[in-house]
Every structure is written in C-alpha cells, then in structure tokens.
Amino acid sequence: MNEKDPTMPPIELIDEQTTFTLAELCRCCAVEAELIEALVEHGILEPAGQSGRHLCFPSSSLRRTRITLHLQRDLGVNLAGAALALDLLERIDELDARLRAISR
Amino acid sequence: MGVARDATQDEIKRSYRKLARKYHPDVSKEADAEARFKEVGEAYEVLKDPEKRAAYDQLGKQWKSGEEFRPPPDWDAGFEFRGGGYTAGDAGAHSDFFEELFGRGYAGPGGTQHRRAFRMRGDNHHAKVLIDLEDSFNGATRSISLRMPELTEDGHVTTRNRTLSVRIPKGIRPGQQIRLAGQGGPGLGGAESGDLYLEVEFTRHPLYRVDGADVYLDLPVTPWEAALGANIKVPTPAGNIDLKIPANSMQGRKLRVKGRGLTGKQPGDLYVVLQLTLPPADSDTARNLYKQMQEQLDFNPRAAMGVS
Numbered sequence: 001m002n003e004k005d006p007t008m009p010p011i012e013l014i015d016e017q018t019t020f021t022l023a024e025l026c027r028c029c030a031v032e033a034e035l036i037e038a039l040v041e042h043g044i045l046e047p048a049g050q051s052g053r054h055l056c057f058p059s060s061s062l063r064r065t066r067i068t069l070h071l072q073r074d075l076g077v078n079l080a081g082a083a084l085a086l087d088l089l090e091r092i093d094e095l096d097a098r099l100r101a102i103s104r
Numbered sequence: 105m106g107v108a109r110d111a112t113q114d115e116i117k118r119s120y121r122k123l124a125r126k127y128h129p130d131v132s133k134e135a136d137a138e139a140r141f142k143e144v145g146e147a148y149e150v151l152k153d154p155e156k157r158a159a160y161d162q163l164g165k166q167w168k169s170g171e172e173f174r175p176p177p178d179w180d181a182g183f184e185f186r187g188g189g190y191t192a193g194d195a196g197a198h199s200d201f202f203e204e205l206f207g208r209g210y211a212g213p214g215g216t217q218h219r220r221a222f223r224m225r226g227d228n229h230h231a232k233v234l235i236d237l238e239d240s241f242n243g244a245t246r247s248i249s250l251r252m253p254e255l256t257e258d259g260h261v262t263t264r265n266r267t268l269s270v271r272i273p274k275g276i277r278p279g280q281q282i283r284l285a286g287q288g289g290p291g292l293g294g295a296e297s298g299d300l301y302l303e304v305e306f307t308r309h310p311l312y313r314v315d316g317a318d319v320y321l322d323l324p325v326t327p328w329e330a331a332l333g334a335n336i337k338v339p340t341p342a343g344n345i346d347l348k349i350p351a352n353s354m355q356g357r358k359l360r361v362k363g364r365g366l367t368g369k370q371p372g373d374l375y376v377v378l379q380l381t382l383p384p385a386d387s388d389t390a391r392n393l394y395k396q397m398q399e400q401l402d403f404n405p406r407a408a409m410g411v412s
Contacts, residue, residue: 008269008271010285011270011282012282012283012284013276013281013283014301015277016277028228030225030298059281062281062301063279063303066230067130070130071128071131074128074145075121075125085131089131092133096133100313101315
C-alpha cells in the first residue's frame, strides 16, 4: 500500500543563522526544559545569546541534543560522556574532511 | 553477534556493548551501520533473556522461519530497539533512513515525562536526505519515502508507506535541516502531528568537494602552464569560467574564485587547487625535452635535505 502524497508540503530551512528559544528547542527535540538546562551545564549546548528575556540556541543544538539522547538511550552514556563523545565526533569530522581533501 | 554458542551471559553482554558502540548510527562511519546496529540490538534482545536464548539454541539459526517455534508469551515486550529506536526505514533503497525520536511522547507544559496523556502531540521524525551538489545550485524536488508507524482505530500499530515531495531550496548546504511542520507522527486524541526533520547530506561529487559554503576543485595543470602562467577554462558547478594561472605556480597552489561556491545569502567561494601533472616520457620528443631540462636547468629539489 504505497500512498502517494501529491501535495508538496511547505518547508522551512534551518540553517546556521537559525536560532531556537528554549521552548522551541524543547518542542523540536521533544524534551523538557530541565534536560536542556542539564545539557547547558555539561557544555553540550551553548546558548548563542539572548533574545529579549529568552535564551536562544544555535541550530546545531538540535543535532547535539538528538545525538546525546541517542547515546544515553542506546549506549548508557551519561551527560559527561556524551559531551566528550560529541567533541570527539566533531574532531573526527574535521579530520575526515581534511583527509578527504588530501587523499583524492 | 560473533559469540560462541556456549558463551556466558557476561560474554554476550560485553560483545553486545562493543558492537553497539561500533555500529551506533550517530558514531559509526560505516555505510550499513544503522542496519547492523538494529541487527545487533535484536540479537541481544534474544540472547540476554535466558528463556529466549534457550529457544534460539534449540532451533539454531532457523529460528525465524521455524514453524514449530512458539515464542514465550512476552516475546514482543520490551524491544527497546523497535518502537523507541531507529525504526526500519527503507534503508537500502534511498539511504534516507528515518528514525523515530525517543519512544516516549512529548509531554506538554505541566505534563509529566513518562505518563502518557490522552491527548499527545505526535513524535517528531528525522531522516537524512542525500542530494547532489547540482541540486543545491539549481534547486530540486526530492521524493522521499518514509515508513511511518500508525495507530489504527482499534488501537493497533501498523506501518504505512508515505511518499512526500520535498522542495530542496537553492543554496542549501550540508548539515542544514529542512523542517516539514506537521509531517511527523500523528498525534493522539486529536492532538497535532509532530514535525519531520530532514538533514541534508551531499553525495560525493566526481569533481567537487564541499566544505561549508565553499567548493573545492582539484585542477590538473601542465608544468608549463604552472611555470609560465596561462589562461585556462575551468569547470564550476555554475558553468565554465576562464581562470588565470599566475606564472611560477607550484603544486597545490590554491586559487580563490570569489562567490563561486554554493549560492545563498552569503555565497561561498570556489577554491581551485592546482595539481601539477607531468607529461609521460613515452616518446623520443618527450624524452629529449626532459633531457634538455636535465642538462640546462640547475635545479635540485632536495637541496634543503643536504643531498643532491
């Protein structure tokens, strides 16, 4: 049963300039504000600044929160461990990109 | 899972943890990581439970097709890697795997985390979408197939295939996301649906390499073009351009062509990296020319090493 959806749903681009308020981030990641606060305390998320009274987070926070939750759920990693893993993953991505550049 | 049939429960647990780390889709760089991760998780679900393991041991590898095999009553209980984990997307066909985010639902303001409210917003769904560099330049429409779990009226969960047409906006970059509001999992009790997030990745291009908004091109040049300077035609994703190679260019020299990277509000740059390519000495003419250089040029690339 392959159902075609002929409509083209409206899209929203989330780029490097996009920021999220705490409430938006909670909604996007389906988590509670307490968890986001804990992620900030562990340095996993860094607020990009404030818009009015509200903290705002860079768009990379979506991915970082998601990976943290996956590592927690699937591997039993705690937040300090997830922070370390995220830093190392980022570093590996950088090194991979450099390696690709020189080994073509 | 790579353990012997008589492995102890501890050995199984160790092996599982090792493989789960190795194939975790957020960590692993292997192409089939997601499928392997699921396999390992499912195998562990069987092996960690002594009762299920006994059943498996009895039937060996045929346990899936074995008709006489009657699963224990709680066979389907607690499959962490089903509902809550990476659900089976169309992994092979499109490589746009989709994963259901966290088995638990979104608890609204004032709700408690683990208790399911009757009205519950649908889950957000996540998928990766692979596009070509050209799609970012020209914009594109991509057909995306998703397998979505759906609740039937009598409360059973079925999966339904959906195909969505998604507009890929011009200038999109790797790592950016596209949000499709309301295209995630359906809400319960009349609550709104979750959103669908698509994370953009680029396929490998035979010519270009993308770093953020910048595009890199390795350009083969002859020794005389690099030495004497030249005007040569260079392909770019937006069409050919004429590029001036400055005289005395060395191997690996990077030439920046401003604004010729990915398009967008802040367009990236194109970097042309010169790759000096020697003509083969496969004719008398070529050999004579090399010989002339040998005789007439005073050139020792190993001078700094103290040898000649």
